[in-house]
Amino acid sequence: MIGRAVSGDRKALARIMTEIELGNEKISESLIGMLRGSSIVGITGFPGTGKSTIISRLAMEMIKRGQKVGVLCIDPSSPFSGGSVLGDRVRMSELGRQSGSFIRSVPTSGKNGGLGYFTVDLANALDVAGYSTIFIETVGAGQDEIEIHNIADVVVMVTVPNLGDEIQAIKAGIMEVADIFVVNKADIGPADEKVMELLALNASGNMPEVIKTVATRGEGISYLASAIEGYLQKDSRTRQEMIKSRLKQLVRYHIEYRLDRYLEGRDFEAMVNELLSGKGISEVISQAASELTK
Ligand SMILES: Nc1nc2c(ncn2[C@@H]2O[C@H](COP(=O)(O)OP(=O)(O)OP(=O)(O)O)[C@@H](O)[C@H]2O)c(=O)[nH]1
Ligand SMILES: [Mg+2]
Structure with a gap:
């Protein structure tokens, strides 16, 4: 699909963009190595x-x-x-x-x-x-x-x-x-x-x-x-430096995306209970972080 977009197929480009917005990381990743x-x-x-x-x-x-x-x-x-x-x-x-x-x-x-x-x-x-x-x-x-x-x-x-x-x-x-x-x-x-x-x-x-x-x-x-x-x-x-600065923002956004999805609808009760039972804050957070990268 990316190849077709590169050769000027507008429908393929539109499809790629839709996939990106659905959170298709594979597409986002493949693009990074091809940036002009x-x-x-x-x-x-x-x-x-x-x-x-x-x-x-x-x-x-x-x-x-x-x-x-x-x-x-x-x-x-x-x-x-x-x-x-x-x-x-x-x-x-x-x-x-x-x-x-x-x-x-x-x-x-x-x-x-x-x-x-x-x-x-x-x-x-x-x-x-x-x-x-x-x-x-x-x-x-x-x-x-x-x-x-x-x-x-x-x-x-x-x-x-x-x-x-x-x-x-x-x-x-x-x-x-x-x-x-x-x-x-x-x-x-x-x-x-x-x-x-x-x-x-x-x-x-x-x-x-x-x-x-x-x-x-x-x-x-x-x-x-x-x-x-x-x-x-x-x-x-x-050019490489400019690409890097926009990719820094890309990394931030992807972290935010995962974090926001992870936190969505969570009532934090389990975390609070763990804190009450004496677990440290960073322990509770690292557990959450490991779930983020699953
Ligand atoms: N008189 C005059 N009107 C203008 C000029 N440039 C834009 N407009 C009008 O201002 C209105 C808003 O223009 P847009 O280009 O939609 O402004 P925008 O900043 O993109 O607006 P948002 O996306 O809603 O924030 C339109 O009715 C334009 O026709 C100008 O140079 N002079
Ligand atoms: Mg506008």
Whole structure:
């Protein structure tokens, strides 16, 4: 099945992804040895800031530049799931029909926060199938930013003019994980003010580039595509190092998956009784750990 996906069979790729989401570790494992080292671009930001619109435009731009583009949309509310206005859906389905792209929604159901247990495995599947640029869209809500930072080679944080509260969130830590800022919807408000505001947040450190866009009209998109490419080119890490950092997150996710499944529905009574009867905490935990790897 993997061989067929590598040679461009989209149905085989979709089947592989479904197997991954069902927890088929054999598939996840086989992919690891075959990774080509695609670039992973994280796109994060508050709901409705225009992430999906930006991705659909960026993807078309990247395809024009000779890339094959994969898109993973984490817990989408729009428009990959069809939750948005018609225009977006039409644009996204245009992208979906392009042979150079593959779009997949990733439900996070069951996982407590973060990006979903199998996001890295799904990105690996796209990588192995030859998608050279992989976008991961995630709604910025704290934990997600840290995780996307661990997985992606470059993180783009999307904001819009007139969204004041979000500056607080940015101050509170998103700053460290954003490599490029986008002020989208420059047509609806004081975008230049927003750009200045962002630049002022970090007078001393390595300020990420701030780019204005009007995604619905495609304005600023080619510039953003070049900024992303430029950032990736400047990165001094080797491909192998980049692959390793996303695999570290893969290992974490697989541990979390097993742990969460193990803990699900458990009332801990047996463990508590063992503690009461004098067993040590680490003894009780090691017993649980040995069950995790069964
Ligand atoms: N005026 C204007 N509207 C835009 C622009 N970019 C996106 N929009 C609109 O903003 C709305 C939300 O866009 P999406 O691309 O779905 O935003 P999102 O960040 O992916 O939203 P979620 O996935 O729900 O978090 C849609 O109605 C878009 O048409 C822009 O540059 N200007
Ligand atoms: Mg979206």
